[in-house]
Amino acid sequence: MTGRVLLASGNAKKLNELRRVVEAAGITGLEVLGLGDVESYPEPVEDGASFEENALIKAREAFARTGLPSLADDSGICVDALNGMPGILSARWSGRLISGMSVDEANNELLLAQLGDVPAERRGAAFVSVCALVHPDGAETVVRGEWRGRIVMQRRGAEGFGYDPLFVPDDAEANGRTSAELSPAEKDALSHRGKALAQLVPMLRAI
Structure with missing residues (x-):
């Protein structure tokens, strides 16, 4: 019997990461789906005040819409010299597109500009990933991984x-x-998301 889990993300690279984690853990009979594999629904507003709250918003919405065990990740980079920002605002840090640049490029350019006068020894940062899994019975598991x-x-x-x-x-x-x-x-072996997803392997194996 094949189980299914939905990753509540349209990001193909995140989907591939989760599939690699499942494969590396030797989990068989589990199909990992992305949002492109289910009937589309409006994205929920991510208005939480933390990575944990935003991950749960996305996972709960996916479960409510599809009835499938649903996993969502909320992640970002927390820069020491910026008092932990961009944090939960990482994906939309630049606020708008810069002509000729992708969103990622615009966010990178803004961060570089903000740290322009910060010396190398004060440019510490951490990637943070919080993964929330809503189980078939509605129970919830939330895990966190950090990468310094x-x-x-x-x-x-x-x-x-x-x-x-x-x-x-x-x-x-x-x-x-x-x-x-x-x-x-x-990257899978070291990253914040890899660390968070590794904590979910026993739950994924049970689906």
Whole structure:
């Protein structure tokens, strides 16, 4: 019998990450769906005051709309010199598109500008991922993963998404590379989302 879990995201790279985690954990008979695999519904307003609240808003809405076990991630980067911002505002930090740039590029450029006078030793940051899973019986599990590192002076690398080109992890395995210079497998093993999803493996196995 095949179980199904819905990732409440239209982000193909996040969907691929979850599928890799499921495969790496040896979970068989579990089909991982994305929003493109179910009937479309209006995205809920993410008006929570924390990653935890926003993840639950998305997971609860997906479960209510589809009846499927639903998982949602809310993530962002928290920069020490900016008192933890952009935080939950990471995805929309630039506020608007800059002509000729994608949203990710505009967000990266704004962050670089805000840290323009901040020396290397004060450019510490952490990626945060909170994953919420609403189970078939309506029970909820919320887990959190963090990935410490620093913000570099210019973008490097073509892998990943979001702020990956600006973030060099503290992990020795990264060897000074940005998250966008790591292979998908390397990133899964180290990242904030990988750490959060790993905590959900027993629940996913039970679906």
